[in-house]
Amino acid sequence: MPKSTFVCIDAHTCGNPVRLIKEGGPRLIGDSMSEKRQDFLKRFDWIRKGLMFEPRGHDMMSGSILYPPHNPENDFAVLFIETSGCLPMCGHGAIGTITIAIEEELITPKVSGRIKMEAPAGLVNIEYHKTRDKVEWVKLTNVKSYLAAENLTIASPNLGELKFDVAYGGNFYAIIDPQKNFSGIQDFEANQLIQYSKFIRDRINKKYPRMFVHPEDETINGVSHLLWTGKPLDSNSSGRNAVFYGDKAIDRSPCGTGTSARMAQLHAKGKLKKGEEFIHESFIGSKFVGCVENEVTLDGKAAIIPSIKGWARIFGHNIITIDDYDPYAHGFQV
Numbered sequence: 001m002p003k004s005t006f007v008c009i010d011a012h013t014c015g016n017p018v019r020l021i022k023e024g025g026p027r028l029i030g031d032s033m034s035e036k037r038q039d040f041l042k043r044f045d046w047i048r049k050g051l052m053f054e055p056r057g058h059d060m061m062s063g064s065i066l067y068p069p070h071n072p073e074n075d076f077a078v079l080f081i082e083t084s085g086c087l088p089m090c091g092h093g094a095i096g097t098i099t100i101a102i103e104e105e106l107i108t109p110k111v112s113g114r115i116k117m118e119a120p121a122g123l124v125n126i127e128y129h130k131t132r133d134k135v136e137w138v139k140l141t142n143v144k145s146y147l148a149a150e151n152l153t154i155a156s157p158n159l160g161e162l163k164f165d166v167a168y169g170g171n172f173y174a175i176i177d178p179q180k181n182f183s184g185i186q187d188f189e190a191n192q193l194i195q196y197s198k199f200i201r202d203r204i205n206k207k208y209p210r211m212f213v214h215p216e217d218e219t220i221n222g223v224s225h226l227l228w229t230g231k232p233l234d235s236n237s238s239g240r241n242a243v244f245y246g247d248k249a250i251d252r253s254p255c256g257t258g259t260s261a262r263m264a265q266l267h268a269k270g271k272l273k274k275g276e277e278f279i280h281e282s283f284i285g286s287k288f289v290g291c292v293e294n295e296v297t298l299d300g301k302a303a304i305i306p307s308i309k310g311w312a313r314i315f316g317h318n319i320i321t322i323d324d325y326d327p328y329a330h331g332f333q334v
């Protein structure tokens with residue numbers, strides 16, 4: 001019976017888990033991280049399921065595997081794994097991955113304090129600050145982000161008709177702001193939002209098939225996440241969100257790709273200017289500091305280059321086996 005061993009380092013970014021697979025990740029075929037992501041999904045998805053699902057993981061679990069860069073000017077490439085699949089980009093995952101990779105000396109950046117990371121969604125430029133043996137913060141300058149559609153509607157069996165926008169920040173987000181049938185996340189439990197979200201996401205993708213496809217990489221398509229908004233807990237924050245991902249998760253971090261999508265939406269509507277700070281709270285109140293770094297175009301349409309700054313902490317070193325002798329070797333979901 002085959003048994004595979006994975007050496008992992010566990011951390012969290014502002015409350016949300018990041019499990020970096022230090023040893024045991026598979027060799028992948030492809031000339032870019034986008035191609036390698038497809039190869040992993042075809043041939044090695046059992047690794048993701050085994051390490052992310054119960055009993056080795058849980059509903060919020062996410063992680064990463066490091067690869068050599070495809071362009072020698074860059075520092076490394078990354079595959080993101082989580083309960084729903086392999087995300088094209090993951091902001092909290094990147095902040096955790098950089099923190100682990102620097103503190104544990106898994107990578108040596110060409111320029112100290114700066115990293116060029118190849119994600120499936122594209123190149124992400126990173127700055128980090130380290131004092132003694134700890135990374136204090138990580139700032140990502142993310143891929144081009146844009147508002148893809150606005151004022152769409154969907155019927156929710158629980159809430160009634162909801163209006164939403166869709167924005168891209170490394171993944172496609174349906175953004176649901178307070179409105180007649182939804183007063184804001186401050187009035188809801190996480191479990192209620194999870195229950196509503198799964199159904200709404202399925203309905204959006206059925207009602208608007210093939211509407212959300214990245215113009216430069218058609219493997220990135222469909223609404224994968226919902227971003228519900230509401231009143232911040234701290235009056236100094238710009239906003240608070242509950243990001244639904246996977247089948248049963250609300251992000252404990254403010255969500256890096258979600259914050260990028262949110263800033264793209266607000267910028268397109270004239271509500272956030274270039275250079276303005278955007279302090280985004282998660283459902284548990286942890287914060288990322290976002291900013292619109294630049295105004296650009298993507299496929300002839302307006303887009304932004306967003307940045308997100310946050311922190312992560314390592315809490316464990318873990319050797320995990322996936323052994324076919326175990327009936328739950330490849331995990332389960334309830």
Ligand code: PYC
Binds near residue numbers: 090091092251258
């Ligand atoms: O931080 O981009 C993010 C993210 C995506 C899903 C969970 N977190």
